[in-house]
Amino acid sequence: MMSDPRLPPEILDYIVDFLHNKPQRLKMCCLVAKSWVPRTKKHLFKRIEISSLVDLETWWKVFPDPDSSPGHHVRSLIFPCVGPIFSGVAGGCNLVRPFTNVVRLGMWCDKGIFNALTSSQFFELVCSLPLLEDIDLGVWVIGSDYGHGPVFEPRASPPLAGTLSLSLAAEIGDVTRGLLALSNGIHFRKFVFAWSSEEDYQWAMALVERCSDTLEYVEIDRNVLEYSSEALIDLSNATKLREVAFWFRPDVNWITNTLKTILPEHRDLQKISIYFEPHHDIFADDPEDLKRVVGEWTYKQWMDLDGRLVQLWEAHAVCIKLVGARNKFKSVISLLPEAAKRGIVQLLIYAEVEFDSKTHRRLYS
Structure with missing residues (x-):
């Protein structure tokens, strides 16, 4: 008499683990055999x-x-x-x-x-x-x-x-x-x-x-900037920092001042991510035209951020990601001319980025 066929435990574990994020399939696995239930529960619950x-x-x-x-x-x-x-x-x-x-x-x-x-x-x-x-x-x-x-x-x-x-x-x-x-x-x-x-x-x-x-990682939500004046997040002692991320409506000075607290001791720094929302579409090749469009003070803030991003790239070879709406990219090219010219920033659009609905945290690699 032939005994009941059984999968080797390691094959069963591989099949169930492969379905770890598919709850409906996992529930179906529970109906296959009692021996499938314990491993399936691990993922279902x-x-x-x-x-x-x-x-x-x-x-x-x-x-x-x-x-x-x-x-x-x-x-x-x-x-x-x-x-x-x-x-x-x-x-x-x-x-x-x-x-x-x-x-x-x-x-x-x-x-x-x-x-x-x-x-x-x-x-x-x-x-x-x-x-x-x-x-x-x-x-x-x-x-x-x-x-x-x-x-x-x-x-x-x-x-x-x-x-x-x-x-x-x-x-x-x-x-x-x-x-x-x-x-x-x-x-x-x-x-x-x-x-x-x-x-x-x-x-x-x-x-x-x-x-x-x-x-190792700090993410500052854009809403914070509505309540902060010139205060900054001092990251100088967090020397194991690998990544910093900012959400902002363009309070660029706040971001620049925070990035200035990153020192040569931050040897592990790998990525700076900035989610930007310029209020207007801005594109001008001539700096004087740009000053007239955005205002001299705002123009200076963006130039300071541009210079700081270049410094961090030179010091740490850090990957810089700017994420925004497609129609805002020309604005960024104008407002960060040196970073754009050197090709040190990666521009991503919102449509290419997945977000955790609870934390708004970006999920791109």
Whole structure:
């Protein structure tokens, strides 16, 4: 009698792993044979979104035993609207009990729920995830505790060695104060920043300074420039920096001053990415004509940026990417004449770039 044909385990793993980002195909794999289910669960439950308290209660109902639930497969835990969930759950530990292997925590919230999540609740949750590396906080997530935080007792904290993304319309002071107080420190390699006040800018600088020994990537959202005056992000101590990215409506002086903090010690610097949105189509071969079109002060700012990009290219052989709308490229050629003449910049259009819808982070290689 012929035994049941079975694939060698390494072939089965290869097939299932190949389908890791195709959930419908993975679900079909679960119907093939029981032996296919364990490997398939690893990918099916790798990323979980909990959109409501009902979702969370359903999980607990279907998987009442945390030790045997597929929660240990979850690596990314996302709360698209965290307010109602936290209002119905007492304590972060209870919330994440089945998800102790999470390495990325994402939280976003509607504008209408301003005080949905206090910093004490947030850090109780963070400290309950022993493997956590990445934190992504979206609009209006963190409300203020009464008084000055942190109101929790800092204790053994997760590694926090991945990405910190702060795109908040509320103040980031409580978040930053708590992160800086964690007993094991923070060791983020990537920062994505947007903030809403000058005070938040100071907190962002404190984070950069604290992670200066590990920081490799900094992205500054264009919205920050609406709230910043002449302040700059001082990157001089972040000597392991590999890439800097800016979103901006043309506050070129702010970008130039920040790039001036990059020193010869930044030997690992490889790429500068600038997402530009000039307000007008500008094209003029003659510098005097260009001055009349954009104004003498604006013209000087662009020439300073042009010179700084050339200096960085000469010092570090850095790849410079400028990303914008197709009809703005002539403007850039006019406003960055030396960089354009030397061919040191790569121009990309928005249509050729994919974006993460939550963080607006560019995904091109």
